[in-house]
């Protein structure tokens with residue numbers, strides 16, 4: 080075991096896979112000399128050169144379209160879109176190209192590629208502080224991954240690069256400096272399969288479901304609730320939003336009979352909305368109380384520190400939601 | 406080349422007839438009048454070179470040698486179709502022939518073609534990419550993103566713009582500040598040439614030169630083919646935006662008789678041989694329609710096949726209450 084940052088974990092996965100497989104290339108805006116806007120690709124240009132670490136024009140749709148074509152031609156592109164806010168310019172290529180070709184052309188070929196991007200906030204104002212995982216996760220043909228820990232960031236990115244389907248890999252800007260244990264070489268390369276949730280804390284009274292930064296918020300809330308209210312929370316890290324490991328969540332609810340869904344995207348149409356609908360279909364009879372959601376209020380995230388703080392979903396919101404249940 | 410053009414013409418006529426009988430649904434865009442572009446361009450390159458085109462795509466498929474039966478069956482939505490009825494008229498493809506489709510989001514395949522060309526360059530393969538699109542696509546940002554990258558990285562891709570003077574109902578003057586699409590390539594320092602899209606030899610010559618340029622490592626090339634579609638944009642088009650005289654004038658330039666005359670004049674074929682080709686092709690297309698009509702529908706149990714190349718746990722997809730019983734076993 081070694082303790083490394085989430086940023087390092089993402090970089091290690093790319094680096095190791097590039098060493099293992101010469102077909103893997105990186106592309107993105109300011110990912111070479113600059114090292115990426117969150118310094119994730121720092122140093123890779125020196126190691127692999129411009130043929131494998133491509134500095135691209137500021138052209139999100141073009142980048143993803145190009146990556147789709149490169150994948151069809153036999154490469155495995157990992158395209159970085161600077162943040163998920165800019166990924167909107169590439170939505171057409173993600174939804175109408177990457178996600179469709181395997182199905183639409185009758186299984187003749189697939190599009191093995193990864194789009195890495197990042198959610199988050201921090202006084203960046205309304206256009207730079209959004210979360211769109213629900214949009215991507217609504218698209219058949221895509222796989223959507225949102226790791227919360229360095230070990231999962233590395234292990235899931237390895238799996239994503241090795242996957243024959245297009246994977247949207249969403250990092251979180253506020254997690255880059257968090258640290259955690261990552262399995263060392265003696266334990267294999269640490270690949271984590273796509274599509275498996277994980278019970279990260281066992282409990283008996285209520286199930287908290289989170290992913291990415293909200294997983295850490297849920298864990299914090301669980302501690303507070305244990306200490307202050309004697310409530311035992313089970314915490315499930317979804318890790319992959321599509322395909323979604325419903326059985327793990329359902330099994331947890333069968334034990335706790337209460338469910339709180341924690342997300343950072345908007346309440347209306349956010350990822351939690353469709354998750355809630357499906358959970359109701361799958362385990363209504365197991366529930367002792369209505370499913371609760373913690374989500375962003377339907378407001379653009381403002382710049383001002385005090386206004387921003389008002390809106391960002393936090394562990395306190397999760398604590399409040401759980402207390403509402405009991 | 407003569408046979409290929411006749412194949413496309415007859416295929417399209419039968420497709421239109423099948424559409425009128427409601428055997429073909431959705432949007433149907435015919436290539437009638439523009440046959441010389443796909444045929445001349447594809448004949449000018451190697452069999453293993455890659456082709457991508459837009460939704461008016463039956464011509465590319467046939468010019469690439471796809472079986473008319475499988476193409477027609479795709480229009481009919483049958484299991485025997487090129488894409489097993491999943492794609493339809495706008496999304497024909499046959500990867501084994503390096504015909505990569507049929508792209509119905511205007512301009513979307515322009516960077517895709519560039520990316521594929523990058524893969525060829527990276528893997529040191531000799532193939533070049535032909536990427537066909539319309540004049541209308543040049544107004545879309547994705548066109549510019551694709552050309553910019555292809556030029557920046559010196560990629561082996563020939564962009565072929567079929568300038569047929571209209572983007573659906575928009576006239577060229579309404580959709581573009583310049584009449585000549587090659588001007589748009591200049592900003593990317595891309596060499597370009599205009600050719601007569603009603604003359605298969607003119608297209609052939611232009612694309613041959615362009616492909617040789619790409620193959621020798623000198624980067625992308627832009628070919629503009631001046632052409633015209635004799636039919637409406639799609640079967641749903643009442644053609645209110647253009648006058649009949651204009652259509653008549655262009656029909657006089659029909660690329661098929663034009664090349665036929667050339668062949669007779671240069672003693673490449675006789676009148677009888679050309680008539681014979683038409684007869685054979687007509688029989689072939691009648692057979693294609695019969696084949697499509699008698700082909701089975703796709704099996705309903707396969708409706709969720711091919712969403713992913715690496716199958717996922719069926720329980721990991723939202724199903725709603727109706728299908729839960731099957732999920733929970």
Ligand SMILES: Cc1ncc(C[n+]2csc(CCOP(=O)(O)OP(=O)(O)O)c2C)c(N)n1
Pocket residue numbers: 461509510511512538539540541542543567569571572573638
């Ligand atoms: C992104 C996008 N916008 C609009 C459409 C609808 N549409 C389909 S074809 C077309 C016109 C395209 O004209 P052009 O590129 O000149 O091709 P042509 O049909 O003339 O061959 C339009 C607007 C579409 N398919 N995709």
Ligand SMILES: [Mg+2]
Pocket residue numbers: 539540541567568569570571572573
């Ligand atoms: Mg046009």
